[in-house]
Amino acid sequence: MTKDFRHVTEIDRLLHEPSRLVIVTILYTVESADFLFLQRETGLTKGNLSTHLAKLEAAGYVDIEKTFRGKVPLTICLLTEVGREAFKVYRNHLKRVVDSMPE
Template sequence: MKPGDIKPGDIKPILELDRMVHEPARLAILTVLAAAEEVEFQFLQRITGLNKGNLSSHTQKLEATGYLATTKAFRGRIPVTSFRITKEGRKALEAYRKQLRKVAGG
């Protein structure tokens, strides 16, 4: 860093996008969850088009961030994982959409 250089903080970014939400796979997940009360893994996989591995890891990240809550239960003897969006997650999604509108235009 040299004198005259633009320093961190010199500029307020136009757009402050939450990376956790910005990732398309997670955006899809949150968007679906925001519209439903609770959804199951399989359903979520079909609707988002993600494979199991990626759906699993993305939901884990969303959970670690507190945007999503996981429930594990059994249907008969078969394990079923379900997800809900948290209050935090809903807030984050709303904030993200607000940012998007700035750039989406029209």
């Protein structure tokens, strides 16, 4: 048996998707962001961003608040405590993965 690298497969798939990781990383640093801000920062299309946010919301990682800026609809996104914890866990897991990789 070689060294066991299978721990990699236990990583949080929701955050392992690069698009979602970028979204969550941004939310981790800013605490609150609207839809178009996220779109600009991530470079994602609206449809794609919308889907990823819905998935993160379904997992309880982000809260999505529908509101208005004047008369214009506005979607505010923020990380939940669950999401913050999940990010930290993922980050640490990824660190271990990197450290376990052979030279």
